[in-house]
Amino acid sequence: xxxxxxxxxxxxxxxxxxxxxxxxxxxxxxxxxxxxxxxxxxxxxxxxxxxxxxxxxxxxxxxxxxxxxxxxxxxxxxxxxxxxxxxxxxxxxxxxxxxxxxxxxxxxxxxxxxxxxxxxxxxxxxxxxxxxxxxxxxxxxxxxxxxxxxxxxxxxxxxxxxxxxxxxxxxx
Numbered sequence: 001x002x003x004x005x006x007x008x009x010x011x012x013x014x015x016x017x018x019x020x021x022x023x024x025x026x027x028x029x030x031x032x033x034x035x036x037x038x039x040x041x042x043x044x045x046x047x048x049x050x051x052x053x054x055x056x057x058x059x060x061x062x063x064x065x066x067x068x069x070x071x072x073x074x075x076x077x078x079x080x081x082x083x084x085x086x087x088x089x090x091x092x093x094x095x096x097x098x099x100x101x102x103x104x105x106x107x108x109x110x111x112x113x114x115x116x117x118x119x120x121x122x123x124x125x126x127x128x129x130x131x132x133x134x135x136x137x138x139x140x141x142x143x144x145x146x147x148x149x150x151x152x153x154x155x156x157x158x159x160x161x162x163x164x165x166x167x168x169x170x171x172x
Contacts, residue, residue, distance in 0.1 A: 004036060004054070004061075009142075013058040013100025014131070016138050017041045023051075042138070058100035062143050067102065071140065074106050075158045080114045081107075086122065093128055102139065108132045113159045117166045 004010055004020045012018045022037035034051035038059075049057060063071075083089045093112070096104035109132040112125055121129065137155060141148045 003051075004059075009062055010038065011060050011062055011100060011139060012038060012040060012047065014097055014135070015040050015042065015045075015047075016135050017062070017142055018047070021046070058098070060100060062139060063102050065143060068140055068144060071102065071106055071136070072154075072158055074103065075110060075155065076162055078162055080111050082111045082115055090122075090124060090128075093125075097128065097132065102136065105132045105136055109136060109155075110159065110162075114163055114166065117163055 004023075006020055006023055008020045010018050010020060018038045018040045020036055021039050024035050024037065026033055026035050036049045036051060036054070036059075038047045038049055039045070040047060049059065083092070089111075093108045096108050108128065112121065112129040112132065115121060115125070116129065133152070133155065137148055137152045140146075140155075141151045144151070
C-alpha cells in the first residue's frame with residue numbers, strides 16, 4: 001500500500017501533480033479514517049483521499065528520470081494498436097487514462113496522434129489527446145526540471161518522426 005508523507009509530490013490520475021499538504025485522522029460516521037489532503041497543482045484544488053483508497057484511485061509517486069528514456073523509446077517505436085470502433089476505442093482510452101500509469105497515457109497519446117494523421121478526431125478524442133499530452137509533458141518536465149515547452153516540442157517531434165510515413169486519408 002502506498003504511504004506518503006507531508007510535502008511529498010504525487011501523481012493523481014487524470015489530474016497530474018499534487019502535493020500532500022496534510023495527513024489527518026478523521027472521524028466519519030463513527031469510523032476513524034486516515035486522510036491525505038492533496039493539493040492538485042494545475043488547478044489549486046484540495047482533494048481529501050482516504051489512505052485505504054490510494055491504490056484503488058491510482059495515486060502514485062512521480063516517474064524516475066530513467067523512465068523518461070523508456071517513454072521516448074515507446075514513442076519512437078512504430079507500433080500502435082488502434083481499434084477503428086469509436087465507442088470501444090474511446091472506452092478503452094478512458095480506462096487507460098484513469099489508471100494513471102504513465103505508459104498507459106503514452107499509449108493513448110500515441111494512438112490518438114496516429115489516428116489524427118489518418119482521420120479527423122472527434123471532439124472528445126481531441127480533448128483526450130490534449131489531456132494525455134499535457135499530463136505526460138508536465139510529469140516529464142517536473143521530473144527532469146526542463147521547461148514544459150521544450151518537453152512538449154520533443155514529444156511532438158518524436159511522434160512526427162515515428163509516423164513520418166503515414167499518409168493522411170482524404171476520404172472522410
